[in-house]
Amino acid sequence: MAFLDFFRTNRASNNTENEIGGKPEIQEDIFTYKANDYLNPTLHSIDATMDGVYNYLRGDYHNKGYADCLVNSEPKYREDNIEVLLLDLELLIDQTTQKYNEELRDIDFHMQSRSDEGLTNLVSQLGVRKKVIGEYLEKLSTFRNDAINREKTALKIIKSYSKGFQRGLVALSSSQLLNKELENE
Numbered sequence: 001m002a003f004l005d006f007f008r009t010n011r012a013s014n015n016t017e018n019e020i021g022g023k024p025e026i027q028e029d030i031f032t033y034k035a036n037d038y039l040n041p042t043l044h045s046i047d048a049t050m051d052g053v054y055n056y057l058r059g060d061y062h063n064k065g066y067a068d069c070l071v072n073s074e075p076k077y078r079e080d081n082i083e084v085l086l087l088d089l090e091l092l093i094d095q096t097t098q099k100y101n102e103e104l105r106d107i108d109f110h111m112q113s114r115s116d117e118g119l120t121n122l123v124s125q126l127g128v129r130k131k132v133i134g135e136y137l138e139k140l141s142t143f144r145n146d147a148i149n150r151e152k153t154a155l156k157i158i159k160s161y162s163k164g165f166q167r168g169l170v171a172l173s174s175s176q177l178l179n180k181e182l183e184n185e
Helices: 002-017 050-057 061-071 075-116 120-149 153-184
Strands: none
Touching: 050 075, 050 120, 050 153, 061 075, 061 153, 075 120, 075 153, 120 153
């Protein structure tokens, strides 16, 4: 029995170690979140692939715009941030395009050398891969033009960020009006 009591007292002492003033300690992350928890990943963490480009395009720019507005609500700040987002998209597209162009060069080399050896099945498989990469490069070119001209796919980023920024403006105005009403009462 004394042996079991030893474990019970250790549990009780561990519980009281976390108590402050008779109340258990509550971890900060239960009720709060850090601003970076929901923002887009940095460009360094995105793969330079078609999936990486699509993930960037699907990013949560609404919440990013909201958070940025709470930092600085100037319209110039909003426009600068939109420009940065589009430049990051262009950079990702350029990086992905370069990667696929390198892969095309490798495929061309392998197709030539395997063709010389008479490996027609392998050459045809490489030809299919080359066609897929060519389609990726066409799509990347379209995305790049959209980002430069601020249309189609780039509009998703622009509109989402702008709406979030506007929501932040509403939140700032509402909080300032509520504070004034409380001060007047």
